[in-house]
Amino acid sequence: MVIIIYVNAVRRYHFFLYFRIIMENNVRAILDGLNDEQRKAVQCVDGPVLIVAGAGSGKTRVLTSRVAYLLAEGVDPSRILALTFTKKAAGEMKERIALMVGQYKARRVVMGTFHSVFIRFLRDYAESLGYPKEFTIYDQGDSVSAVKAVIKELNLDDAVYKPRDVQSRISSAKNHLVTVSAYRADRNALMADTHSKKPRIIDIYDRYQQRLKQSGVMDFDDILVNMNILLRDNKEALASIAARFSYIMVDEYQDTNLAQYIIIKKLSSGHHNICVVGDDSQSIYAFRGAQIQNILNFRKDYPESKIFRLERNYRSTPTIVDAANSVIEHNSGRIPKKCFAEGAPGEKLHLIQAFTEQDEAVEIVSAIQKRMRGDGAAYQDFAILYRTNSQSRALEEQLRRRNIPYIVYSGNSFFERAEVKDMMAYFKLVVNPMDDESFKRVVNKPARAIGDTSVKALEAAALAHGTTLFRAAFADDLEAYGLRSAAVQKVRAFCAMIDSLNQSVKTLGAFDLARQIADKSGLYAFYQADTSIEGMARFANVEELVNSVASFEEERRDEAEGAEDTFTLDDFLENVSLLSNVDLSEDEDTNNKVALMTVHSAKGLEFPYVFVTGMEENLFPSQSMMLSQKDLEEERRLFYVAITRAGKAVTLSYAGTRMRNGRHESNSPSRFLRDIDSRYLERPVEDDPVGFGGFSGVSRGYVNGRGPSPAKKPIQVPSAPAAPDPNFIPSPMTDFYVGERIEHNRFGAGEILEITGKVPELKARVRFDELGEKLLLLKYAKMRPEGSK
DNA sequence: AAAGCGGTACTTTTT
DNA sequence: GTACCGCTTT
Numbered sequence: 001m002v003i004i005i006y007v008n009a010v011r012r013y014h015f016f017l018y019f020r021i022i023m024e025n026n027v028r029a030i031l032d033g034l035n036d037e038q039r040k041a042v043q044c045v046d047g048p049v050l051i052v053a054g055a056g057s058g059k060t061r062v063l064t065s066r067v068a069y070l071l072a073e074g075v076d077p078s079r080i081l082a083l084t085f086t087k088k089a090a091g092e093m094k095e096r097i098a099l100m101v102g103q104y105k106a107r108r109v110v111m112g113t114f115h116s117v118f119i120r121f122l123r124d125y126a127e128s129l130g131y132p133k134e135f136t137i138y139d140q141g142d143s144v145s146a147v148k149a150v151i152k153e154l155n156l157d158d159a160v161y162k163p164r165d166v167q168s169r170i171s172s173a174k175n176h177l178v179t180v181s182a183y184r185a186d187r188n189a190l191m192a193d194t195h196s197k198k199p200r201i202i203d204i205y206d207r208y209q210q211r212l213k214q215s216g217v218m219d220f221d222d223i224l225v226n227m228n229i230l231l232r233d234n235k236e237a238l239a240s241i242a243a244r245f246s247y248i249m250v251d252e253y254q255d256t257n258l259a260q261y262i263i264i265k266k267l268s269s270g271h272h273n274i275c276v277v278g279d280d281s282q283s284i285y286a287f288r289g290a291q292i293q294n295i296l297n298f299r300k301d302y303p304e305s306k307i308f309r310l311e312r313n314y315r316s317t318p319t320i321v322d323a324a325n326s327v328i329e330h331n332s333g334r335i336p337k338k339c340f341a342e343g344a345p346g347e348k349l350h351l352i353q354a355f356t357e358q359d360e361a362v363e364i365v366s367a368i369q370k371r372m373r374g375d376g377a378a379y380q381d382f383a384i385l386y387r388t389n390s391q392s393r394a395l396e397e398q399l400r401r402r403n404i405p406y407i408v409y410s411g412n413s414f415f416e417r418a419e420v421k422d423m424m425a426y427f428k429l430v431v432n433p434m435d436d437e438s439f440k441r442v443v444n445k446p447a448r449a450i451g452d453t454s455v456k457a458l459e460a461a462a463l464a465h466g467t468t469l470f471r472a473a474f475a476d477d478l479e480a481y482g483l484r485s486a487a488v489q490k491v492r493a494f495c496a497m498i499d500s501l502n503q504s505v506k507t508l509g510a511f512d513l514a515r516q517i518a519d520k521s522g523l524y525a526f527y528q529a530d531t532s533i534e535g536m537a538r539f540a541n542v543e544e545l546v547n548s549v550a551s552f553e554e555e556r557r558d559e560a561e562g563a564e565d566t567f568t569l570d571d572f573l574e575n576v577s578l579l580s581n582v583d584l585s586e587d588e589d590t591n592n593k594v595a596l597m598t599v600h601s602a603k604g605l606e607f608p609y610v611f612v613t614g615m616e617e618n619l620f621p622s623q624s625m626m627l628s629q630k631d632l633e634e635e636r637r638l639f640y641v642a643i644t645r646a647g648k649a650v651t652l653s654y655a656g657t658r659m660r661n662g663r664h665e666s667n668s669p670s671r672f673l674r675d676i677d678s679r680y681l682e683r684p685v686e687d688d689p690v691g692f693g694g695f696s697g698v699s700r701g702y703v704n705g706r707g708p709s710p711a712k713k714p715i716q717v718p719s720a721p722a723a724p725d726p727n728f729i730p731s732p733m734t735d736f737y738v739g740e741r742i743e744h745n746r747f748g749a750g751e752i753l754e755i756t757g758k759v760p761e762l763k764a765r766v767r768f769d770e771l772g773e774k775l776l777l778l779k780y781a782k783m784r785p786e787g788s789k
Numbered sequence: 790a791a792a793g794c795g796g797t798a799c800t801t802t803t804t
Numbered sequence: 805g806t807a808c809c810g811c812t813t814t
Contacts, residue, residue, distance in 0.1 A: 085804060086804075087804095113804070114804075115804060139804095140803075140804095159797095162798095220803090220804060221804095223804090224804095255804090284802075285802080285803075285804085287801075287802060287803085288802080288803060288804075387800095387801065387802080388800055388801055388802075389800080389801090389802090390799085390800050391800090447790075578804070579804095598801085598802065598803095599802080600801085600802045600803070601802090601803085619800095619801095620801095622800090622801050622802085623800095623801085624801065625801070625802095634802095635801095638801095638802080659805065660799095660800075660805090661798085661799065661800075661805075661806095662799095662805040662806080663805090
């Protein structure tokens, strides 16, 4: 007996030792390979910590190691809250933590973007805030159209009250936690609006807010505002949410706005175990309400805080780091730090001076090809950055011409396409039938004979009843607002369809429901019916969207490790609405392609070879950013971000003239080029604008005997029909027969597949050689038998 | 209902 | 210069 106990004790002791060893090994593995400062930052887990992480200093590594370290110390993963700005950052961190501590623990860490994490909290308390539990999210586009609708409702001139401007004003108010009533009470704000001749912005804000609430919708900013309201007014919620976490970490702290700042502060007030990571030199989102003061003042907020500086750059060559330093030194009020890199100095920064944006593109592409031959680089090693999205065009053209694969990470992405928005609007409406914007978008798509007049009348009814379009459809006095009974029937049939689909939101999986919606709405058939080339592309996009619901569901199921949850369409919507444009391209085949994106999008990314294009005054720095010192400094930080993306080499390019707004514009080289210490430049920036943009610049690219690029010829896009021929004489519509070869004055040659309809409305289905099938109304189509004149 | 037109704004960045 | 809007035309 005694022996058994003894053996057990020994065993237990061994077990304990074994455990200790595992834990120690874990900790050792976690700390292994970190430099001193990184290690200190990882190990300092209690109390407020500020980690100032220079570009390429292994910030993500420190953050992930820190989480792993906490877990190794025995902290329950679900008590760690880690907030990031992008899904991508959150995803990467999760992956890396999983590698260190395993999936099981990694998945339990509460890690995500501010918005997605807060939405989860808000759902629990939605009703106390006056929202339905299944509230949906408006992206900026939705938000602008809602503002526009309000402007109309208030009979204001949308030329004066430009919806986009008004929306951004409202957004900015929300970022600063200025509610409608606070705005009304704010004499300064009202004065400012009066001065800009828009005194009624407050009324628009007011009404906009009412409408969103009525529709059960939050815009991006509301997520933060409502989170604040919740934590301010609901003590129980504050206590309960705050009690869930003992360690809070915030990535990219320099980009937080007031609303986020306060939330973080409140959630960590109990324990002060708040670790923020950021780089004041990379604060580039002031226009979105980010306050660089948040990071600058961290030490004042928490006098007991520890600060760690990650100054060693592992990404870039010393030349690049020093060049970047020399740029940022022109800014004032920075957190002092000295970024450095070790190793061979590396190449100096290259300069390309081009005549036009086309020449700029030609030279960049040449430089890429040369680099690939010389250094054995792959396409994916290159990034071409620009200040504004519109600059991608000329670059794309050249890349295409030389058959270089590329991917544009831009705002005009998949989810901005009309057909995808249509399908998405159906999804949103089914999840939340009160969503008026979505309602209006799809109520007559595909055509259900619910025209503009009917929708207007329904809107009037909704307004009078103080309710949403969906509810108003069932009012018994619709005729009073000018709706014919036929229209009433149709609207109600539409609502009944939406409602029946809505019944399945919680019970059906996201994909099944999505497919049903696609089907029952008729949208699938609608897009399928269009057999023109563009139409087929549109249909493919709709299909892709529906398929992406399927992959979303699978992904989630994987993550849930066999838990019996169904992943529903509202989960999908929430997920999708919070994607950034860098996230969006994740699914696309990003293998070995040159990356094109704005400098903003490039933040957080790295590439061996980086081209920073359009280095011209009025473009970078942007025209509107040169008015104030503050704005100029943000632009400079943006330039700093651009340079520090590069590992091996940076090439800066600028053009003498550039087409903007249909005008040729000439700008001198960017002042930022002169911010770079000339030691790090391959050659000086030419001061003399005489001859700038002249031959000397252009000739550089053609030294190796290639000669100037061929004259610009329009690229054959299959969907772009030729210009109409003014001398085209069409034949009478009755002259055609099935199987006949014809030519159309715009669509070119083709064959008639089918003729339908009666004489004045004769229709022909024609398969064009270039453009695919189209349905033409012969009454209007200008075509003739092939070969005739 | 689709195509064509003329007008306008766009081009700073986006969770 | 182009994309989008709203209005008109067919």
